Amino acid sequence: MKTLFDCHKACIVKVIKLNTKGDLKQRLISFGIMKEALLEVLEHSPGKSTIEVKVGKMNIALRAKEAQMIEVEKI
Amino acid sequence: MNEVDPKACPITANHIKVALVGQPNVGKSMLINSVSNAHLHVGNFSGVTVDKTEVLFDYGDYNFTVVDLPGTYSFTDYTIEERVTHDYLCAEDYDIIINVVDSTNLEKNLQLTSELLTMSKKVVIALNMSDEADKENIVINAEYMSELMGVPCVRVSAVTKEGIDTLIDAVIQKYENPRNKPKLVFSEPVEEEIAQIVWYLDKHKFESVNTYRNIAINLLKNNKKTYATLHDEPIWTELQPILIEASKHIELHHDSDDIKEAFAEEYAAFNRGVVAEVVQQEVRKNERTLTEKIDSILIHPIFGIPIFLFFMWSLFQLTFEVGAIPMEYIDAFFIWFGDTLGATIGNDDIRSLIVDGIIGGVGAVVLFVPNIIILFIGIALLESTGYMSRVAFLLDGFFHKFGLHGQSFIPLVTGFGCSIPAYMSARILKNDRDRLLTLFIIGFMSCGARLPVYVLFAGAFFSPEMAGNILFIIYISGALLGLGAAKILKLTAFKGVDEPFVMEMPKYRLPSLKLIWHTVLTKTMMYLKKAGTYIAAASMLIWFLSNYPHNLILEETYDTKISIAQDAHQKIVLEHERDEALLEQSYLGSIGKFSEPIFAPLGFDWKMSVALQTGLAAKEVVVSTLGVLYSLGGDVTQDSNSLMGAISKNISFASAIAFIVVIMIYLPCLAASVVFTREAGHIKYFFYLLAFTSIAAYVMAFIAYNIALFFT
Numbered sequence: 082m083k084t085l086f087d088c089h090k091a092c093i094v095k096v097i098k099l100n101t102k103g104d105l106k107q108r109l110i111s112f113g114i115m116k117e118a119l120l121e122v123l124e125h126s127p128g129k130s131t132i133e134v135k136v137g138k139m140n141i142a143l144r145a146k147e148a149q150m151i152e153v154e155k156i
Numbered sequence: 157m158n159e160v161d162p163k164a165c166p167i168t169a170n171h172i173k174v175a176l177v178g179q180p181n182v183g184k185s186m187l188i189n190s191v192s193n194a195h196l197h198v199g200n201f202s203g204v205t206v207d208k209t210e211v212l213f214d215y216g217d218y219n220f221t222v223v224d225l226p227g228t229y230s231f232t233d234y235t236i237e238e239r240v241t242h243d244y245l246c247a248e249d250y251d252i253i254i255n256v257v258d259s260t261n262l263e264k265n266l267q268l269t270s271e272l273l274t275m276s277k278k279v280v281i282a283l284n285m286s287d288e289a290d291k292e293n294i295v296i297n298a299e300y301m302s303e304l305m306g307v308p309c310v311r312v313s314a315v316t317k318e319g320i321d322t323l324i325d326a327v328i329q330k331y332e333n334p335r336n337k338p339k340l341v342f343s344e345p346v347e348e349e350i351a352q353i354v355w356y357l358d359k360h361k362f363e364s365v366n367t368y369r370n371i372a373i374n375l376l377k378n379n380k381k382t383y384a385t386l387h388d389e390p391i392w393t394e395l396q397p398i399l400i401e402a403s404k405h406i407e408l409h410h411d412s413d414d415i416k417e418a419f420a421e422e423y424a425a426f427n428r429g430v431v432a433e434v435v436q437q438e439v440r441k442n443e444r445t446l447t448e449k450i451d452s453i454l455i456h457p458i459f460g461i462p463i464f465l466f467f468m469w470s471l472f473q474l475t476f477e478v479g480a481i482p483m484e485y486i487d488a489f490f491i492w493f494g495d496t497l498g499a500t501i502g503n504d505d506i507r508s509l510i511v512d513g514i515i516g517g518v519g520a521v522v523l524f525v526p527n528i529i530i531l532f533i534g535i536a537l538l539e540s541t542g543y544m545s546r547v548a549f550l551l552d553g554f555f556h557k558f559g560l561h562g563q564s565f566i567p568l569v570t571g572f573g574c575s576i577p578a579y580m581s582a583r584i585l586k587n588d589r590d591r592l593l594t595l596f597i598i599g600f601m602s603c604g605a606r607l608p609v610y611v612l613f614a615g616a617f618f619s620p621e622m623a624g625n626i627l628f629i630i631y632i633s634g635a636l637l638g639l640g641a642a643k644i645l646k647l648t649a650f651k652g653v654d655e656p657f658v659m660e661m662p663k664y665r666l667p668s669l670k671l672i673w674h675t676v677l678t679k680t681m682m683y684l685k686k687a688g689t690y691i692a693a694a695s696m697l698i699w700f701l702s703n704y705p706h707n708l709i710l711e712e713t714y715d716t717k718i719s720i721a722q723d724a725h726q727k728i729v730l731e732h733e734r735d736e737a738l739l740e741q742s743y744l745g746s747i748g749k750f751s752e753p754i755f756a757p758l759g760f761d762w763k764m765s766v767a768l769q770t771g772l773a774a775k776e777v778v779v780s781t782l783g784v785l786y787s788l789g790g791d792v793t794q795d796s797n798s799l800m801g802a803i804s805k806n807i808s809f810a811s812a813i814a815f816i817v818v819i820m821i822y823l824p825c826l827a828a829s830v831v832f833t834r835e836a837g838h839i840k841y842f843f844y845l846l847a848f849t850s851i852a853a854y855v856m857a858f859i860a861y862n863i864a865l866f867f868t
Contacts, residue, residue, distance in 0.1 A: 126460070
């Protein structure tokens, strides 16, 4: 299983599943991170502790732990 | 816009109450600014408008009340702001919703719009930032969009003021005309289930203010309120099995066990359709936007943090270097003013009250206005350009190690300006524990009011070239101490699960000069107002406490000694001794003497002890207290007019260091303590804060004092 956390910079992936529930899932969805959405990894902060991704026209920052909950596939 | 004028609405006229809703960073506050002349604060990071703000104005035959609600990404209760907005929209009484959307990012913004459209309220969509959309060659067909969505869509720009009148006209028209049903079409399986529930409700002639379609959608979305209402109705027993079947059908269709996720996908699909129809845009692939280009430098994994530190260092350098230029003149002005005014007053006591008490005290505080202005400009720039979110991104890894959240950075940096807005902005943290922890740490970020004390001491003990660096060190070490304290608290008092870190990185924006001007002006005026009222009163009180009770015998003894003294030098020494002795037996002297033993291990004399205690009211009072105490009791030789000179003569280096440490750590001012208690939610947290900061301040100052003694 590949998650967003495993992706390198500049790689474009498609979301397959959100392995979380409740508030966090709602939060991700409200930012447009939902099934079928395309994500582009823009930047990692030092130590890969946070990740910046592009969803549509919006840039979102995520922590490594949350990125590991997002199952993706390469396109 | 002459006819739009903010004033109170007469009760007799026609009212329209508008709820202004939108996602964060779409320029809601800016729009309200364009519509009326209200001076609201607008920032470029999420969660700026924390409380809802009301603005009143007249237009045409109507009186408008516009309620600016905090930005929300969707109808969830994730953060306090979202809860405020959600509760307001569901429970309060209003006539119409203006949904502000960012024209340059329509698809994402429509996600909230689709939720608004299921509410059976009148909605007008404001396609804001149309000027930016034009620049990016994004063309939105507003008429076609109005037709597709069944609600009026108006192109506006808060910046260029384009379309503002059209927007208000659209609101009036929508208000006057009978409801035009919004068109929100779902996928076939969902539409089927909606139709079935609608048919069922219709069959039983169910009575409701909302449309059946609306009730059906809310039931399918598991809306708690709709459930609660219907639960007590007789039709519920038959309706329930239909609903269970319907939910299963939809979940199967979406391959998800989460109905909310399924609906989010439904909305997204509809919105994609609308955007595809109405938006024309040149597709530019693989071309980086300006924001991304800037980001590749500013959040670079290696250079990002050094660049940030450089920005902060420059800010403190500027604060000191540039801020020092007008200080001399302000100082000279108050001395001249005091002397001139003093010469006209006959009565010794009154002259002393006005010159030494009020003018001395207030002057000492006004002296630091240039520094305060520069610091506020810096923080306003950080806020309004969007850089603040980048710093949160860069620092989250680091902050997280200390148990803090990357977004804690926003209240913490605000804390460098003033603790009060900082405590309030901590609301962006959703998790109660994270928020409380951040609230406890904010005090470690030295606020603008403490700056005068630092500038005073740094100037008194270090060369002008070094003073800026010292200031930087003070601020940074305060912040580091705060992080250490956070770690300790996280391991002890605030154990628990971490809040997730998911935040938007807004586009970079050129700061609007007008906005920064307003922010800085408001804050500076607040500072001056405080100097004119609160601090003037405190200075008078301190003057009184330091002049009374009069001890006539002591005065006479010294006066006789002075009159028989031979040379001028001896006279001056005796006069100094007399003033010192008088001050020591005053009320303030007694308080200071009483508490002196407590502060003795830190090397404080009684004057410093008193200054710390008056500083509990407001940090500016520390400087004015020192000003009053040293101008009354200090030696009256050569250059002693300036407080800095008096301080460097009377206080040892080690004591000064310990004093700065206490100022850095101990309880913020009275007003901030009140806000802290309100935000923390219980008075007990105030006592925790009091105990925590007092003990920490004492221990750290003791250590600093002894280290400094060792080296001097």
